[in-house]
Amino acid sequence: xxxxxxxxxxxxxxxxxxxxxxxxxxxxxxxxxxxxxxxxxxxxxxxxxxxxxxxxxxxxxxxxxxxxxxxxxxxxxxxxxxxxxxxxxxxxxxxxxxxxxxxxxxxxxxxxxxxxxxxxxxxxxxxxxxxxxxxxxxxxxxxxxxxxxxxxxxxxxxxxxxxxxxxxxxxxxxxxxxxxxxxxxxxxxxxxxxxxxxxxxxxxxxxxxxxxxxxxxxxxxxxxxxxxxxxxxxxxxxxxxxxxxxxxxxxxxxxxxxxxxxxxxxxxxxxxxxxxxxxxxxxxxxxxxxxxxxxxxxxxxxxxxxxxxxxxxxxxxxxxxxxxxxxxxxxxxxxxxxxxxxxxxxxxxxxxxxxxxxxxxxxxxxxxxxxxxxxxxxxxxxxxxxxxxxxxxxxxxxxxxxxxxxxxxxxxxxxxxxxxxxxxxxxxxxxxxxxxxxxxxxxxxxxxxxxxxxxxxxxxxxxxxxxxxxxxxxxxxxxxxxxxxxxxxxxxxxxxxxxxxxxxxxxxxxxxxxxxxxxxxxxxxxxxxxxxxxxxxxxxxxxxxxxxxxxxxxxxxxxxxxxxxxxxxxxxxx
Numbered sequence: 277x278x279x280x281x282x283x284x285x286x287x288x289x290x291x292x293x294x295x296x297x298x299x300x301x302x303x304x305x306x307x308x309x310x311x312x313x314x315x316x317x318x319x320x321x322x323x324x325x326x327x328x329x330x331x332x333x334x335x336x337x338x339x340x341x342x343x344x345x346x347x348x349x350x351x352x353x354x355x356x357x358x359x360x361x362x363x364x365x366x367x368x369x370x371x372x373x374x375x376x377x378x379x380x381x382x383x384x385x386x387x388x389x390x391x392x393x394x395x396x397x398x399x400x401x402x403x404x405x406x407x408x409x410x411x412x413x414x415x416x417x418x419x420x421x422x423x424x425x426x427x428x429x430x431x432x433x434x435x436x437x438x439x440x441x442x443x444x445x446x447x448x449x450x451x452x453x454x455x456x457x458x459x460x461x462x463x464x465x466x467x468x469x470x471x472x473x474x475x476x477x478x479x480x481x482x483x484x485x486x487x488x489x490x491x492x493x494x495x496x497x498x499x500x501x502x503x504x505x506x507x508x509x510x511x512x513x514x515x516x517x518x519x520x521x522x523x524x525x526x527x528x529x530x531x532x533x534x535x536x537x538x539x540x541x542x543x544x545x546x547x548x549x550x551x552x553x554x555x556x557x558x559x560x561x562x563x564x565x566x567x568x569x570x571x572x573x574x575x576x577x578x579x580x581x582x583x584x585x586x587x588x589x590x591x592x593x594x595x596x597x598x599x600x601x602x603x604x605x606x607x608x609x610x611x612x613x614x615x616x617x618x619x620x621x622x623x624x625x626x627x628x629x630x631x632x633x634x635x636x637x638x639x640x641x642x643x644x645x646x647x648x649x650x651x652x653x654x655x656x657x658x659x660x661x662x663x664x665x666x667x668x669x670x671x672x673x674x675x676x677x678x679x680x681x682x683x684x685x686x687x688x689x690x691x692x693x694x695x696x697x698x699x700x701x702x703x704x705x706x707x708x709x710x711x712x713x714x715x716x717x718x719x720x721x722x723x724x725x726x727x728x729x730x731x732x733x734x735x736x737x738x739x740x741x742x743x744x745x746x747x748x749x750x751x752x753x754x755x756x757x758x759x760x761x762x763x764x765x766x767x768x769x770x771x772x773x774x775x776x777x778x779x780x781x782x783x784x785x786x787x788x789x790x791x792x793x794x795x796x797x798x799x800x801x802x803x804x805x806x807x808x809x810x811x812x813x814x815x816x817x818x819x820x821x822x823x824x825x826x827x828x829x830x831x832x833x834x835x836x837x838x839x840x841x842x843x844x845x846x847x848x849x850x
Contacts, residue, residue: 284402284581287363294359301352308345312338324546360403367399371587377595378587380662390467391587392474398584405577412570430545432535440528444521445567451517452571458510459576463583465503472499596661599679606688606769608800609673610636610659616667617654617823628654630823631668636816641792641801643811645844646820652804656772659802660691672770690768694775696759698747703732703758704739710762718765726761728754764795771795773803789813808845 288295315338322331372395428434476492539545586592617629628651636642644652657663658670661677670677677685699706707719714722719739723729731754735741747755763771773792789810795801796815805811812831819827819834819841827838834841 283585284363284406287366290366291359291362294355298352298355298359301348301355305345305348305352308341308348312341312345315341321546356407360400360407363403364399367584368395371395371399371584374587374593374595379594379596380657382593390471392470393463393467394584394587398580402577402580402584405573405580408573409570409577412566412573430536430539432539433532433545436532436535437528440524440531444524447517447521447524448567448571451513452575454513455510455572456575456579458506458513460579461506462503462510463579465499465506469499469503472496596682597664597678598661598682598685599676600681601675601679602681602684603673603675606684607673608636608638608688608769609671610770610800610802611671611674612655612658612668613671614668615658615665615670617651617658617663617665628823629658629665632823632825633668634818634825634828636800636802638800639796639798640815641796641803641811641813643803643805643814643817644820645805645808645811645817645841647844648806650820651823652820653774656691656774656802656804659770660689660772661685688768689770689772690763690766691772691774692756692759692763694756696755698743698750698755698758700743700745702737702740702742706743706758707739707762707765710766714765722761722765725764726757728757728761731757768799770800770802773801773805775804775806808841 315334319331319334319338322328322334375391472495476496536545536550540550612632612634615629615632616627618625618627620626628649632651632655644655646652654663658665659677664678672680672685672688699709703723704719707722708714711718720729723732723739732738732741741749743749743758747758750758760773763773792801792803803811803814808831811817814831816828817831817834818825819838821840827834827841829837835845836842
């Protein structure tokens, strides 16, 4: 897989006209600043020479150019704010869309804070820093004109100034290197902190029920401590370098003033030149500071840009690969042929499926049972292409799943997980997400078939009841029922249930079993279950052990002929 060559220029091109106007107004602003500086120098010279009429004229030019410059600066700032928001929005939208392409297993190996930082903060930060670089370049021109003017007023004043400039540049170089190192470390620590905060918010109920407050508080303390430590180091380093630079500037001004006094005494330096040097003494240090700031901002922007566009790096964040074949009709025939699958983490390889083969006929209900780790959920993940098999093939209607398009697979396969995600929205909108054109009666029927209608109808707002983030206002069973209602509403040709009734009581489970049984009239239904009573009516049951099928048949056939299956059922019903 190759890294996508996408950078910030793609987004800048979209707003090239506005950016051009922005640059023109910035150049105009800084050009007027330079003109103002030169006119102020002329003003001082004319005042010193007692040419008051010429001094007033020079002063008028300086004020006028300064006012026009401020108007130009306002225009450039207005354009920048608009363009910055638009570019950040475009980047955030593209990166969010990329999430849907990233392989499922990648999300399991990357902390959520890593994604949140790269999408929510890095784009705005990068654009703002790049503007800072442009802004600083423009200011640099203005300060350089002032500094060059000072350098040419007198050779001795110039030599002293150049000497201090070299020292200040070396100091700024050291500061930039250290600052960039601290910024990288701070972003890493912030990723960890955001990830932990996200986990705490999502697991609030479990934290309280398991009395994990102190443990999580300790973890939060570690994360915050790491971020505090590096932030403090960065701030202290910045403070030291800023103050040391100002210390050197004071010494420089003192030395320049001392040299100037001797030059004034000998008549080798005009009083107006000396006054100009004193009035613009900060410009010399500002040149160095701005150069360092440009280097820091550019480097920090580069870090932010690299971080956010790393999401498009298919080597670091592998994406799903689909075929281009779209079948107009899906019958729902499923076949696994000699499928091997192993989970690989570092140097550790754990085999889950071993040369697995089976066939599922259309419009039937088939169940997979077995102990934890036997490969049941992996089969569903492979079938829905959330994971890809390493050896063998998986076919739908005789076509290798690798050749089928994303649209075909997503349109014809629904999956209900054991822990379904419910969106922070109303019940109605959670259902409409899967079928936007669904009519009211369809929503109600899906809720009734999923045994959640009694709850919905008892709420004051009915279908318009908000369920909170991750469905926090619902019980585990209600989440599963709502997820089942979504699957029933889609009416796809293949429906997968992964422990999707585990949180239901016996009465609700019995009702949903009827709905699932009815689905096989038009759909192929594949169920993974620990509770064997939920799959009694399945047309066929596969009993898995260590990634292999060690028994198959109807419930009665397995119960009578497979001792391990019988033992599992009896233990469950003791």
